[in-house]
Amino acid sequence: MGVIDGKLKPALPTWPMGLYHPEKWSLDKLCQVAKQLGVEAIEVVAPEDLPTLKKYGLVSALTNSHWFDKGYVHPAFHDEVTAAYRKSIDAAAAHGFKNVIAFWGPGDTSAYGGGVVSLEEGKKNLIAGYKSIIGYAEEKGVELCLEPLNSRDGADWKGHPEYQGSDMDDCMEVIKAVGSPNFKLLLDIYHVQIMNGDLIHRIRDNAEYIGYVQAAGVPGRYELDDTQEINFPAVLKALVDNGYRGYVGMEFIPTKEDPMDSYVEAVEFFRQ
Numbered sequence: 001m002g003v004i005d006g007k008l009k010p011a012l013p014t015w016p017m018g019l020y021h022p023e024k025w026s027l028d029k030l031c032q033v034a035k036q037l038g039v040e041a042i043e044v045v046a047p048e049d050l051p052t053l054k055k056y057g058l059v060s061a062l063t064n065s066h067w068f069d070k071g072y073v074h075p076a077f078h079d080e081v082t083a084a085y086r087k088s089i090d091a092a093a094a095h096g097f098k099n100v101i102a103f104w105g106p107g108d109t110s111a112y113g114g115g116v117v118s119l120e121e122g123k124k125n126l127i128a129g130y131k132s133i134i135g136y137a138e139e140k141g142v143e144l145c146l147e148p149l150n151s152r153d154g155a156d157w158k159g160h161p162e163y164q165g166s167d168m169d170d171c172m173e174v175i176k177a178v179g180s181p182n183f184k185l186l187l188d189i190y191h192v193q194i195m196n197g198d199l200i201h202r203i204r205d206n207a208e209y210i211g212y213v214q215a216a217g218v219p220g221r222y223e224l225d226d227t228q229e230i231n232f233p234a235v236l237k238a239l240v241d242n243g244y245r246g247y248v249g250m251e252f253i254p255t256k257e258d259p260m261d262s263y264v265e266a267v268e269f270f271r272q
Contacts, residue, residue, distance in 0.1 A: 007240050010270050011041035011061035011247040012263065013214075020157050020253055031056040033260065037267050043214075043249040044101070047091035060097040061247035062186075062212055063088050068149060071105025072129025073122040073164055074114035085133050085144070093140035099212050100137070101186060102130070102144040104165025104174075122164050127177045134180040145211040146171050147186035150194040157253070158221045159194070168196050168206075175209055184211025190251065193218045193230055200238040207242035216252035223252050223262050224269065232269060 012034050017025035025033070027042075027049055034042060034056070041061035042053055053060050066084035070077045088100045104126060108116045117125065130144070137144050151166035153159030165171055168185070175183055187210050189199055196202065203210070215235075217228025224232040236248070248270075254262035 004236060004240060004270050004272055007245050008213075008236055008270055009041065009247050010039055010267050011043040011059075011249045012037075012039055013249050013251045014042060014044045015157075016251065016253050017259060021259060023259065027052050031058055033263065034058055037263060039267060041247050043247065043251075047088050050091050050095045050097065054095060059247075060092065060095065060099075061249060062099045062101050062145070063092045063097060065100050065102060065144075068103040068105060068160065068163065070109060070112055070114070071103050071165075072126045073105035073107065074109045074117055075125060076109070076114040077105070077112070078129055078132075081129065082133055086136060089133075089137050089140050089142045089144075092142050098141075099143050099145050102146040102183075104146065104148075104163065104171065106160075106162040107164035108162060117164075119164060119170065123170065123174055123177075126165075126174050130174070130178045130183055134178055134183050137182045138180060143182045143184050143211050145184045145186035146175055147188055147214075148191050148195065149188070150191040152194050153219075159191075166191070166195050168192050168202065172206060172209065185209045186212045186214065188214040188216075188251070189230060189235055190214065190216035190218055190221060199230070199235055203235070203238045203244075204242050207244065210239075210244055212246065212249070213239060213244065214249040214251045216250075220255075221251075221253050222255050224250075224266060233272065236269065 041059040043062040045060045065088040148171045149160045149163045250266045256262045
């Protein structure tokens with residue numbers, strides 16, 4: 001038997017083909033592709049779209065919440081962000097799904113009616129914000145997964161220069177301070193490789209906090225192949241060896257002439 005042996009499973013993401021790619025796949029099309037490839041989960045799904053996944057007998061590996069241009073980072077958005085989390089938590093719980101994505105937000109939210117906060121202020125605001133909602137997630141049996149987004153690559157959909165929570169260590173500090181088993185790290189190996197590197201070491205040291213995983217090649221955010229620098233089979237093995245069991249969102253931007261070829265190749269990693 002292979003290293004993965006069903007311990008990890010791929011999830012197809014909504015946005016690369018739905019928003020970024022010229023073909024603009026609908027959610028129904030993505031669900032049909034998942035069924036064709038034998039993939040059981042879709043990720044980054046809006047709460048209102050969860051019934052579509054149920055229609056196809058698929059799982060939401062990761063349900064959306066608020067967007068990453070705002071967050072608990074600034075008190076001005078506390079009520080709005082809390083309402084978004086409650087909506088997502090309720091929807092995920094009602095459909096029997098586990099994970100809801102959580103974001104930090106930018107340090108400068110002046111464009112959205114907030115203001116500028118320092119990193120330390122941002123951490124304090126996030127800790128207070130997530131402590132205020134995490135009890136509700138616990139009651140519903142849902143986990144919030146905080147994602148670091150890289151702030152180094154300014155290209156569209158490849159990085160977020162304004163994002164304050166870009167360093168995995170800062171995210172881990174907030175997660176540990178909130179101190180709930182339902183508040184976890186979303187380990188996006190694309191973003192973490194760009195900002196921090198040392199992926200296998202970080203997986204080993206933070207294994208108990210990893211609630212969800214996403215993957216794409218670095219530097220292009222393309223397929224997980226030999227044109228990119230991440231040794232994806234070794235990273236998958238490290239996840240398995242350190243106890244992670246769950247879905248890995250395939251958040252790469254397909255570059256092959258037929259994007260189906262890209263997804264077939266990605267799914268094959270999980271059958272080794």
